[in-house]
Amino acid sequence: MTVAVDISHRLGAFTLDARFESAGRLTALFGPSGSGKTSLVNLIGGLLKPDRGRIAAEGRVFVDTAQKLFVPAHKRRIGYVFQEPRLFPHMSVRANLLYGRWFTPSAERYEDLDRVVDLLGIRHLLERRPSHLSGGEKQRVAIGRALLTSPRLLLMDEPLASLDDARKAEIMPYLERLRDETKIPIVYVSHSVSEVARLASDVVVLSHGKIVAFGPTGAIMQRLDLLPKESQGEGGTVLDMRVAGHDDEFEMTILRSTAGEIRVPRVDTAPGSAVRVRIRARDVMIATELPRGLSALNVLAGKVASIDTSDGATVEVRIDCNGEMVLSRITRQSMNALGLAVGLPVFAVIKTVAFDQENLSRTGALHDI
Numbered sequence: 342m343t344v345a346v347d348i349s350h351r352l353g354a355f356t357l358d359a360r361f362e363s364a365g366r367l368t369a370l371f372g373p374s375g376s377g378k379t380s381l382v383n384l385i386g387g388l389l390k391p392d393r394g395r396i397a398a399e400g401r402v403f404v405d406t407a408q409k410l411f412v413p414a415h416k417r418r419i420g421y422v423f424q425e426p427r428l429f430p431h432m433s434v435r436a437n438l439l440y441g442r443w444f445t446p447s448a449e450r451y452e453d454l455d456r457v458v459d460l461l462g463i464r465h466l467l468e469r470r471p472s473h474l475s476g477g478e479k480q481r482v483a484i485g486r487a488l489l490t491s492p493r494l495l496l497m498d499e500p501l502a503s504l505d506d507a508r509k510a511e512i513m514p515y516l517e518r519l520r521d522e523t524k525i526p527i528v529y530v531s532h533s534v535s536e537v538a539r540l541a542s543d544v545v546v547l548s549h550g551k552i553v554a555f556g557p558t559g560a561i562m563q564r565l566d567l568l569p570k571e572s573q574g575e576g577g578t579v580l581d582m583r584v585a586g587h588d589d590e591f592e593m594t595i596l597r598s599t600a601g602e603i604r605v606p607r608v609d610t611a612p613g614s615a616v617r618v619r620i621r622a623r624d625v626m627i628a629t630e631l632p633r634g635l636s637a638l639n640v641l642a643g644k645v646a647s648i649d650t651s652d653g654a655t656v657e658v659r660i661d662c663n664g665e666m667v668l669s670r671i672t673r674q675s676m677n678a679l680g681l682a683v684g685l686p687v688f689a690v691i692k693t694v695a696f697d698q699e700n701l702s703r704t705g706a707l708h709d710i
């Protein structure tokens with residue numbers, strides 16, 4: 342599963358220069374408004390033709406200007422999901438879902454209605470008209486319609502942006518299932534840190550038409566400098582952990598990774614399953630001794646790997662917990678009081694509040710091996 346992009350394209354005064362190759366299940370295009378995310382998606386989808394370059398997915402070349410090759414949008418078999426669901430109002434959900442199917446030759450159809458309907462939990466909606474659906478339900482139907490074209494690649498351009506928080510929370514698990522249970526690579530545009538932290542396997546960070554960073558989600562989320570000022574409090578650590586067991590008495594789940602063990606409010610999934618945990622840097626305190634008499638349940642042992650003091654009153658401390666980095670944001674005053682220095686053994690103390698459901702999500706394999 343790879344998506345390979347190497348293009349330059351001019352739009353008026355704006356120039357997009359993008360080069361990345363992702364083997365991830367869900368590659369997020371992340372960046373502020375006007376950074377070029379939608380233009381990049383439109384180039385991949387074939388709605389725009391690049392001035393120069395090459396775009397390929399799943400080993401199929403869609404554009405190669407050097408070879409004068411340009412596969413038109415309708416021949417790329419790419420599923421598109423937009424911010425607005427764009428369903429046909431006069432057709433039932435069933436008819437909307439089946440609509441896209443006809444554009445795919447029958448020999449190449451690998452999705453069927455039953456599977457898609459179950460994946461997205463929309464069986465009870467099949468006979469309704471779109472006007473009788475909630476925003477979240479409409480968007481699930483729009484995703485189903487894109488899936489039923491049996492696409493080679495799914496492009497999702499801010500699919501949650503027009504939904505309120507409750508609808509976003511409702512649809513998230515379906516996006517996770519889509520990522521984990523279908524084999525379709527997904528390119529997902531978002532400017533929400535929490536969405537990217539939860540869903541993405543890899544992140545392309547765009548700024549003014551250039552890629553300023555590309556890498557696995559965990560590495561990108563630790564680069565608080567890449568996040569917009571107003572979202573820096575959302576940045577931190579993304580740990581992909583496994584369920585080690587459940588504690589029925591206290592309704593907790595024990596998660597483990599090489600960083601150590603943590604306890605979180607119960608996640609209903611079997612031991613051995615993968616769970617992604619997001620820990621905001623501001624929710625991690627640092628102790629130089631193993632804390633006692635503290636309500637926080639989660640303490641990971643490590644060593645200070647780096648300290649970034651470039652930001653005035655607060656500092657960012659990266660703690661190497663047995664090879665996995667945990668990021669903490671504390672005051673410069675606390676840093677001095679603790680005498681923190683690179684190499685010092687410390688304990689990362691994670692506030693329990695860090696583990697609300699928004700920050701815990703089930704995952705499957707995020708990359709193909």
Ligand SMILES: Nc1ncnc2c1ncn2[C@@H]1O[C@H](COP(=O)(O)OP(=O)(O)OP(=O)(O)O)[C@@H](O)[C@H]1O
Binds near residue numbers: 354355372379
């Ligand atoms: N056809 C066009 N002609 C001239 N400029 C364009 C054209 N299309 C897009 N642009 C400019 O290209 C830049 C990138 O736009 P784009 O929509 O790709 O950004 P974006 O990151 O998706 O933003 P948003 O998050 O607001 O959707 C913007 O400055 C936009 O004004």
